[in-house]
Amino acid sequence: MKLETIDYRASDSAERFVASLHETGFGVLSNHPIQQELVEKIYQQWYAFFNSEEKQQYLFKPETQDGFFPESISETAKGHKVKDIKEYYHVYPWGRIPDSLRDDIIQYYQHANKFASELLGWIEQYSPADVAAKYSIKLSDMIKDSQKTLLRVLHYPPMSGDEELGAIRAAAHEDINLITVLPAANEPGLQVKTKQGEWMDVPSDFGNIIINIGDMLQEASGGYFPSTSHRVINPEGTDKTKSRISLPLFLHPNPEVVLSDRYTADSYLMERLRELGVI
Numbered sequence: 001m002k003l004e005t006i007d008y009r010a011s012d013s014a015e016r017f018v019a020s021l022h023e024t025g026f027g028v029l030s031n032h033p034i035q036q037e038l039v040e041k042i043y044q045q046w047y048a049f050f051n052s053e054e055k056q057q058y059l060f061k062p063e064t065q066d067g068f069f070p071e072s073i074s075e076t077a078k079g080h081k082v083k084d085i086k087e088y089y090h091v092y093p094w095g096r097i098p099d100s101l102r103d104d105i106i107q108y109y110q111h112a113n114k115f116a117s118e119l120l121g122w123i124e125q126y127s128p129a130d131v132a133a134k135y136s137i138k139l140s141d142m143i144k145d146s147q148k149t150l151l152r153v154l155h156y157p158p159m160s161g162d163e164e165l166g167a168i169r170a171a172a173h174e175d176i177n178l179i180t181v182l183p184a185a186n187e188p189g190l191q192v193k194t195k196q197g198e199w200m201d202v203p204s205d206f207g208n209i210i211i212n213i214g215d216m217l218q219e220a221s222g223g224y225f226p227s228t229s230h231r232v233i234n235p236e237g238t239d240k241t242k243s244r245i246s247l248p249l250f251l252h253p254n255p256e257v258v259l260s261d262r263y264t265a266d267s268y269l270m271e272r273l274r275e276l277g278v279i
């Protein structure tokens with residue numbers, strides 16, 4: 001399996017991008033319209049936030065799931081026993097956001113949502129007819145004005161040396177949502193599992209944007225688009241002292257959207273969150 005970086009501006013970018021999603025569950029784009037300066041500014045601002053005590057004032061609310069999730073309660077991926085080595089903040093436009101961080105992160109949320117709509121248009125356009133026939137409505141309409149779409153700001157702290165045995169930054173998992181839009185992080189570590197079961201580095205040149213299929217699009221496409229396992233491995237050598245910041249946007253359909261004969265977006269999400277023990 002190979003993951004090629006596709007130039008967004010190339011004449012055949014849409015077709016090649018969708019082929020990559022079908023074959024690997026991942027697509028990597030360069031020269032895309034997401035402003036890299038904004039992404040870098042957000043990385044810097046939120047790095048400072050995670051290094052401050054202010055974050056403690058924004059502890060997440062279990063009912064609404066917005067706010068700061070400390071390392072001590074960090075996620076345990078499905079099928080794993082050890083917690084991930086990360087802390088994160090869940091940004092929803094309707095949720096709590098520190099005033100000084102609000103404008104930039106909301107601007108990013110809106111841009112990335114618009115970009116995701118365009119990419120869902122590409123996916124729809126290049127889905128084979130029998131697959132496209134399964135979509136209950138246009139893919140881009142599934143996420144339109146959705147209050148469920150989640151922007152997660154992740155901070156993987158430097159390695160302290162006393163991490164729990166077997167713990168890694170993000171254990172192998174699949175995303176639950178429709179698609180995920182992820183600017184390359186400031187440090188490497190993201191890997192995707194190939195069909196042969198080997199781990200492969202995702203080309204994460206700073207400035208690239210990475211898109212991956214989530215379980216909901218796998219369900220809605222009858223498996224044509226695979227929701228591929230991925231993980232974030234621990235740094236080695238001098239990189240151990242470095243933090244890693246990343247910014248995945250999880251595109252979630254409106255709750256009533258029909259995904260398949262079996263599920264709406266809401267029933268699917270509830271089933272998965274119950275499995276994870278989050279609700």
Ligand SMILES: O=C(O)CCC(=O)C(=O)O
Nearest residue numbers: 154170185190232246248
């Ligand atoms: O940090 C990354 O690069 C990926 C994070 C991720 O896969 C997730 O939060 O679902």
Ligand SMILES: [Fe+2]
Nearest residue numbers: 173174175230
């Ligand atoms: Fe993920």
